Structures are given as structure tokens and as C-alpha cells.
Amino acid sequence: MESINEIKRDTLSALLSSGKRGDNRGMYDYRAISVQPGILQNAEGSAMASIGKSQVMVGVKFDIAKPFPDRPTEGVLSTSADLLPLASHLFETGPPSENAIELARVVDRGIRSSNTLDLSSFFIEAEKVLALYVDIYVLDHDGNLIDCSSLAAMAALLSTRMPKVEEGKIIRGEYAGKLPLKDIVVTSTFGKLGERTFIDPSLDEEKGMDCRLTLATTPKHLCAAQKGGWGAISERDLMGLLDISMEKGKELRALLPKE
Amino acid sequence: MMGGNTANKPKLLVSGKRVDGRGVEDLRQIKIVARVLNDADGSAYIEWGKNKILAGVYGPSECIPRHDQSLYRAIVKCRYNMAPFSGMEEHGRSGPSRRSKELSKVIKEAFENVIIAESFPKTQIEIFVEVLQSDGGTRCAAVTAAAVALADAGIPMKDLINAVAVCKIDGEMAVDPGKEEDNFGESDMPIAFSPRTGDILLYQMDGLLTREELARGLELAKGATEKIRKIQVDAIGKVYAEPKEERFLVIK
Numbered sequence: 001m002e003s004i005n006e007i008k009r010d011t012l013s014a015l016l017s018s019g020k021r022g023d024n025r026g027m028y029d030y031r032a033i034s035v036q037p038g039i040l041q042n043a044e045g046s047a048m049a050s051i052g053k054s055q056v057m058v059g060v061k062f063d064i065a066k067p068f069p070d071r072p073t074e075g076v077l078s079t080s081a082d083l084l085p086l087a088s089h090l091f092e093t094g095p096p097s098e099n100a101i102e103l104a105r106v107v108d109r110g111i112r113s114s115n116t117l118d119l120s121s122f123f124i125e126a127e128k129v130l131a132l133y134v135d136i137y138v139l140d141h142d143g144n145l146i147d148c149s150s151l152a153a154m155a156a157l158l159s160t161r162m163p164k165v166e167e168g169k170i171i172r173g174e175y176a177g178k179l180p181l182k183d184i185v186v187t188s189t190f191g192k193l194g195e196r197t198f199i200d201p202s203l204d205e206e207k208g209m210d211c212r213l214t215l216a217t218t219p220k221h222l223c224a225a226q227k228g229g230w231g232a233i234s235e236r237d238l239m240g241l242l243d244i245s246m247e248k249g250k251e252l253r254a255l256l257p258k259e
Numbered sequence: 260m261m262g263g264n265t266a267n268k269p270k271l272l273v274s275g276k277r278v279d280g281r282g283v284e285d286l287r288q289i290k291i292v293a294r295v296l297n298d299a300d301g302s303a304y305i306e307w308g309k310n311k312i313l314a315g316v317y318g319p320s321e322c323i324p325r326h327d328q329s330l331y332r333a334i335v336k337c338r339y340n341m342a343p344f345s346g347m348e349e350h351g352r353s354g355p356s357r358r359s360k361e362l363s364k365v366i367k368e369a370f371e372n373v374i375i376a377e378s379f380p381k382t383q384i385e386i387f388v389e390v391l392q393s394d395g396g397t398r399c400a401a402v403t404a405a406a407v408a409l410a411d412a413g414i415p416m417k418d419l420i421n422a423v424a425v426c427k428i429d430g431e432m433a434v435d436p437g438k439e440e441d442n443f444g445e446s447d448m449p450i451a452f453s454p455r456t457g458d459i460l461l462y463q464m465d466g467l468l469t470r471e472e473l474a475r476g477l478e479l480a481k482g483a484t485e486k487i488r489k490i491q492v493d494a495i496g497k498v499y500a501e502p503k504e505e506r507f508l509v510i511k
Contacts, residue, residue, distance in 0.1 A: 039510035040392050041309060043344040053297040053505055057391065059344025080353065085338065086315025086387035088298045093338055095354075133350045135343050137389070139313065139508060140296045172347050 009193075009208035016196040022205070027198045028244055030251070035151060037257045038159040045160025045179065049152035052202060053142035055087075056149045058134060058156040062163045064124070064170060065131035075122020075129040079108035081136035081149065088141035102228065104136060106187070107150045109224035110216030111157070114185040121180070128168055143203035146214050146226075150187040151252060157181060158257050183218040186252040188245035190214075192231055197241060199248065213238070215245040219253070268443045271428035278440065283433035286423070286483055291404065291494035293411045295508040299387075301412025303494065304508055305404035308437055309394035311510065314404040316412040318384035327383065332376035337367035337386040339401055345393045362398050369402060369422070369451045369460040375415040384414060395438035399423050402451050402461060407491050411498060421487040422451035422461055425476040432472055434479040448476055452484045 015021060025031065031052035040046035045060030065076050081104035083091040091097075096104075111117065111134070122130035134156070136149045160179035164171040191201035191209040201209060210231025216224035222242060227233060233241075271278060281287070287308035296302035299315035322328040339362040343351035355363075367386070374384060386409065388401040399422035406420050426436035427446035436444055446466025453460055468476065 034507070036510060040311065040344065042347045042392050042394075046344070048508065048510065050507055055296070055508055057508075059342060059391075061344045061350040063350045080343075082353070084315075084387065084389060085385070086296065086299050086302070086313065086317075086389065089317060089320075131350075133343065135350075137342060137391075139389075140298055142297060 005207050008204055012205060012208040013193055016193055016198070021198060023202065027196070028248070030200045030248070031202070033151070033252075033255055035155045035255050035257070037155045044163060044175075045156045047152050047155035047159055049148050049155060050140075051144055051148045051151070051200060053140060054145060054148045055140035056145065056152045057137040057139055058149070058152040059137065060156050060160045061133045061135070062170060063131045063133065064168065065129060066127055067123075067129045072126075073123045073129075074119040076131040077108070077112060077117060077119060077134070078131060079104045079111070079134040079136070079153070081107070081138065083138050083141070087138045090141065091138075102226070103145055103149060106146055106214055106216075106224065106226045107134070107136060107153050109226075110150055110185045110187055111153065114183050114216070114218050114221075114223040116157075116181045116183045116185055116218075118180060118182070124165060124168055130163070130165070141203065143206045144189050144200050147187050147189045147200065150185070150216065151256070154185060155256055158184075184253050184256060185216055185218055185223060186249050187214050187216040187224075188241075188248045188252070190241050190244075192233060192237065197237055199244065213241060215242055217245055217249045219249065269439065271440055271443060272431055272433070277428065277433060279437055283431060284479060284482060286435045286486060287437065289403075289487060289490050291407055291490055292497075292509075293407050293494045294498045294506050297506055299408075299412075301408040301410070301414070302506075303404045303407035303411060304510075305400050305407075307394075307396065307400040307403070309392060310390070310397055310400045311392035312397060312400050312404050313389045313391060313508065314401065314408040315387045316385065316405070316408040316414065317387075318412070318414070319379040319382035322381055322383040328381050330380055333374070333379035333382045333384050335367050335371050335374055335376065335384050335386070337363045337370070337388070337405075339363040339366055339388045339390070339398070341390040341393060341397070345390045362401070365461050365463065366398065366402055366405065369420060370405065370409065372458070372460045373416045373418050373420055373453060374409070375417065378415060384409075395436055395441040396424050396449070399449050399451070403487055403491065407494050410495050418453040418455040419488060419491055420451050420453050420460060421484055421491060422449060423480050423483040423487060424449040425479050427466060427468060427472060432475040432479055434483045446472075448480075450477070450480045452481060454484055454488050457481070
């Protein structure tokens with residue numbers, strides 16, 4: 001496996017130094033993207049997104065929960081990710097891997113720090129709040145699972161219906177309008193190999209690149225970020241890639257269902 | 260599950276019609292699409308009533324861990340799993356439950372009968388089933404989808420199997436119980452037939468049945484199995500009729 005990755009790295013490096021990519025894309029072009037919102041009926045919200053051959057489903061469920069002791073009047077947001085063994089020969093059954101946990105936490109940070117959700121509106125009564133579960137289900141892995149997952153998560157939240165709550169209980173199958181959202185958060189993930197940066201790394205590119213940078217943005221702000229991999233980025237990279245991700249954010253938001 | 264909460268039991272059969280308007284021999288609507296995933300060696304997506312289930316197959320590949328290997332045949336592994344958002348009720352817990360472990364086992368054993376495993380010593384064939392939305396009868400839909408995924412992966416099999424449940428509702432036998440019939444019916448009996456031989460490869464049952472009711476149930480299941488097989492064959496045929504380089508799961 002290692003030697004194959006060495007070959008991929010060499011090929012990728014040679015291509016990138018002449019300004020090309022394996023699939024003839026431009027450095028800052030995404031692969032084909034599709035979004036399908038509202039695909040499930042039992043979940044309060046759901047969506048699928050695909051980028052290239054990567055496919056991710058997100059299901060959103062509400063439950064009643066106890067608030068965290070330090071935030072007694074706020075609801076709970078919980079994001080998890082499953083790298084399903086059917087999605088890739090690289091994934092195994094068992095407890096969540098560090099990659100699955102990183103994926104869930106990066107998507108979670110984007111949603112949480114953008115303040116798109118008003119968690120105080122999930123308060124029911126003392127010791128009782130709504131918990132919102134965002135479950136990322138990776139079905140097919142061809143690279144850039146972070147952007148694919150955050151797109152699916154945002155589409156699922158946009159399709160989410162608020163549960164009807166009576167006497168501190170959720171009445172399943174009845175709803176009280178849509179989940180209010182203040183902003184649309186999207187992420188753009190970049191790869192870096194040598195001195196070159198490029199958007200939306202494919203699985204082959206992920207195997208060969210030095211590092212990755214994810215920037216989560218609202219229309220006006222940077223709201224979460226994550227660097228991954230052993231390679232380094234410069235301040236100049238960071239500022240330049242933020243400009244690109246703000247531009248790309250417009251394209252990605254246009255693919256999401258309207259509020 | 261069966262017979263629980265009899266206090267709120269609705270009428271399940273009114274002049275031959277069931278709660279969703281079906282007759283006793285009618286299946287819910289079934290739709291199967293084969294090869295919806297790119298990395299898996301074989302895959303299939305099934306909608307069966309409101310059930311939405313995805314099956315993926317890998318193999319034959321090197322059997323890991325090595326101590327699971329057989330020198331004589333491929334080892335068949337199966338994981339049946341329910342998504343935490345698949346149910347109408349509360350958010351599910353992650354990790355295998357006792358129920359999902361049992362279902363993984365009986366599904367695996369049904370396929371061990373038909374997969375020609377002797378052709379692939381020292382390898383493993385893995386079947387992964389993800390219930391994305393549940394509506395009663397997920398194990399039968401899982402077997403039906405997994406068989407198509409195995410065929411799509413090119414795994415040689417003696418037969419293309421499928422499964423269906425029969426139930427007893429208000430004293431009458433009926434095929435393919437929905438969620439409500441599953442919860443309030445008097446008996447539930449999932450069966451996987453090998454359509455070619457008539458052999459029974461998965462069989463579970465609970466509730467109370469007379470000898471006559473059992474015979475009627477088997478007859479109903481056998482009739483249904485023939486119908487399901489046609490849908491499976493059509494799904495596999497479509498993969499070759501419309502070849503595509505990239506496959507996507509499209510859910511309407």
C-alpha cells in the first residue's frame with residue numbers, strides 16, 4: 001500500500017507542478033456536486049450530498065434531554081459521524097476511528113460557532129431541553145468527506161421540522177414548523193502538496209498530499225477551521241485560501257435548498 | 260414486540276382489507292436499485308413500503324484477521340445495522356444491539372447456504388446492511404437487498420434468495436406485515452426461501468399458530484417470494500442495460 005501511495009504522490013506532484021490535476025480540473029474547481037434534501041420521513045430532517053463519487057447521508061433527530069449543567073437554559077447539539085464499512089475498503093467496523101471523530105467535530109464546529117442554531121429556543125422547562133442529533137452517515141468514500149458531510153448536514157438542517165412538544169414530551173409524527181436557521185454554513189477544503197494548493201481533494205490526492213485545510217464560512221465570516229496532516233501552511237496560504245473559500249461559499253450555498 | 264399493548268390494539272382486518280388497504284396476499288410496494296455505490300464491489304438499495312435499506316458487499320478478499328480464515332472456503336461475514344435516525348421514535352444508540360447481532364447472524368447463515376464459498380479458500384465475503392429508515396420487516400428487506408448486492412459483486416451463488424414475513428392479524432394469516440401489524444398482530448414469521456429449491460434458509464417465528472395456520476403462512480410466503488424474485492432479477496438486469504461509470508444513490 002505504501003509503495004502505491006509513493007507512486008501516486010510522485011504522479012500527483014508532477015501534474016501539480018505543471019498546473020494540472022489527475023481529472024483535468026482547475027486548481028480551484030470542485031468535482032460535480034449534487035444535493036438531495038428531505039429524503040427520509042421518520043427523521044425530522046435528512047439529506048444526501050455527493051461530491052465526485054463521495055456520497056454522504058445526514059439524518060437529524062430530536063429527543064428530550066437534560067441540559068448541560070453550565071448551560072441550563074440551552075438545548076443540546078450533538079454531531080456524530082459513521083464511516084460505514086460499506087463506504088470503503090479502507091473503513092472497518094468497530095468504535096469510531098480518529099478520522100470519524102475529527103470529521104464529526106469539524107462539521108459540528110462549523111454549525112455551532114456560526115450561531116445559525118438558536119439553542120436557547122430548545123428550552124422546554126427546568127432540567128428539560130430539546131436535543132438535536134446530527135448523524136453523518138458516509139456511504140461512499142472518494143475523498144473530501146468534510147465538505148460533502150457539511151453540505152449534507154446543512155441541507156438536512158434546512159429540511160428539518162421542529163417536533164411538536166406537549167407536556168414535556170415529543171409528539172412523534174406531528175410538527176411545529178421549520179427549524180429556524182440564521183445563516184448558511186458551508187466548508188471548503190483544500191489540499192497542499194509542495195508549494196501548490198488546490199480545492200476539493202479526491203481520494204487519490206488525499207493519499208499523496210502533505211496537508212489539508214478546511215475553512216467553514218458564513219456569507220460574512222470565517223466560523224471554523226481545521227488543518228490536518230503533517231505538512232505546513234503559510235500565513236499567505238491561509239489568507240489566500242480564505243478569499244477563495246468565501247467565493248466558493250456562494251457556489252455551494254446556491255446548491256442548497258432555499259430556506 | 261408481537262401482541263404488546265393489546266389495550267390500544269386497532270382492528271387490523273376489516274372485511275378482507277388491512278389497515279393500509281391491502282388484501283392478505285398483497286405485498287407492500289417494493290423497489291430495488293442495484294449498484295448505487297462506487298467503492299463497494301456490489302451494492303443495492305431497496306425501498307419496501309417505507310423501509311429504506313442499503314446493502315454493500317466486499318469480497319472475496321483476504322480474510323482478516325487471519326485466524327478467521329478457512330483453508331477450504333470463503334468466510335461469510337454480515338453486519339446488519341440500524342441508523343440512529345431510522346426510527347420514528349427516539350434517536351437510536353450507536354453500536355450493535357442484541358437484536359442487530361442476532362439478525363446479522365441469521366442473515367449470514369442464510370447466505371452461507373447459497374454462496375459457493377468453496378471456490379474461494381482463505382478469503383472473506385462481507386455483507387453490510389444499513390437500515391436508513393425502518394417500517395417493519397427490515398430483516399426480510401435486508402436479505403432481499405443483500406442478495407442483489409452479492410449478485411452485483413459477481414459472487415457465485417446457487418440461488419438468488421429473498422425473504423418475506425407472514426403474520427396473523429385478527430385470526431387470519433397475511434403476508435408482509437407493516438409496522439402496525441407487526442406491533443399488534445398475533446404472530447410474526449419471517450422466512451427466506453431459496454426459490455429454486457423451495458428450501459427454507461431463514462426461519463423465525465413468534466406468537467401462536469395452529470398447524471393449519473402454519474401451512475397457510477408458508478403458502479402465502481412462497482407466493483410472495485416468486486413476486487419478489489422478479490423485482491430482484493429486473494434490478495440486476497438494469498445494471499447491465501444501462502451501464503454507467505459513476506453510480507449514485509437517488510432517493511425520491
